[in-house]
Amino acid sequence: MSEPKLHFDPDRPEGKPAKKGKSTTKSSKERRSTRQIPMHRHRLQNGLTIFFYVLFTLFFIVIVMNVGRMNTVIDLANKKEVKANDIAAEIQQSQQIGKIVSFEGNKWLQTFFTHSKNQAEQDKRVKQLNAHLSGSLEISGFDISGKDTVRSVKQVQEIKQETVSHLKEITVYKTTYDVQFVEQNHDRNVQVVLYGIYQDDKMKLIQIPEYLNANKDTGESHKAPYTSEDLEVKGEVISGAEKTKMTQFVEKFLALYCRNDSNLNLVASVQGIDGGTFQTATLTNSVRKNGKVVVQGTYTFYFQESSAYTSAFTLEMRENKGSYFVDKMND
Known part of the structure; x- marks a missing residue:
């Protein structure tokens, strides 16, 4: 009959038997927690x-x-x-x-x-x-x-x-x-x-x-x-009998304008030159634009008969009782 084998555990106190399975379970839990x-x-x-x-x-x-x-x-x-x-x-x-x-x-x-x-x-x-x-x-x-x-x-x-x-x-x-x-x-x-x-x-x-x-x-x-x-105003060109009537009006207006006649205010809202005498006028452009009549041309006048001056002009007029009224000149 053989003798039983003894296992010596240095960490276990004498007289206390070893608990089977406990150390193994504890070490496995510690290993899981550390991972x-x-x-x-x-x-x-x-x-x-x-x-x-x-x-x-x-x-x-x-x-x-x-x-x-x-x-x-x-x-x-x-x-x-x-x-x-x-x-x-x-x-x-x-x-x-x-x-x-x-x-x-x-x-x-x-x-x-x-x-x-x-x-x-x-x-x-x-x-x-x-x-x-x-x-x-x-x-x-x-x-x-x-x-x-x-x-x-x-x-x-x-x-x-x-x-x-x-x-x-x-x-x-x-x-x-x-x-x-x-x-x-x-x-x-x-x-x-x-x-x-x-x-x-x-x-x-x-x-x-x-x-x-x-x-x-x-x-x-x-x-x-x-x-x-261009220097000429563009618009509906006026010709024929109306242009003839307009030319006659412009000549009469310039005669009043050059001497600044007292009757000038009857046909215009402008003031004349004063002291001049009208000679001739030439119309170069006459058109109807935006309900107004615009006339451009030149006229000659003098202070002393031996020395005359020629001036350009631009008239803005409106029709008034079969004639015209000058609202602006050279403006």
Whole structure:
């Protein structure tokens, strides 16, 4: 008969038998618990890592978009600034050209209203005046000064200047001057309108001067009846018997206008030149536009019979009891 085998456990006190199965179960529970804790920590860390990566990516995208947007805004701002600078430079250049046109127009009027008996001086005067006329304009067409006429300028002063039209991208300046002069020992005072452009480094007139009464209120700026295409008003052309009747009315009106007759207010709401005498008139354009009748042309008048002046005119009229009434002239 064999002897039973004894198992010695150094950690177990003597006299206490070993408990079967307990140590094995305990160690297995400890092993399970030690595996589960690290597993939960790894999942949390992975989730946080992914979250921060996504958050960082979103921040990066937002920053890139903002930088791109800022660059776009800066580019637009720079473009607008350049455009604004260009506009400012263009306005400044236009103002400078306007001053040149005004100054040279002033000098031109001083020459125009100066006339002596000396033939050499007369020839020099004609040459200087023609140098500032554009196209087919000639000083002989609107300045009828006798050889014995003596005329001198006392003062030429600009009243106002405005831009009225564009002809083939060329700015037209309408400048109104007050002119005081002496003719045949008589003091005269008129207002003259010049339509000038800046071409070939100097002022050039594109239309003969317009004469206004010296007492006309020019403080208020009126829109000129000229289009950007042409100096003639466009509309329904008037012809035949109506044009004949209109021509007769215009001639009677200009006769009253030149001497500023007391009956002028019966046919017009304008004031005359005063002291002048009407000679002839030529109608170049007569149309009906926006319920109004517009007549354009030229007329000749004089203060002294030996020296006549030719002026352009634009009348805006309305029909009145079988005739006409002038509402505006050269406005």
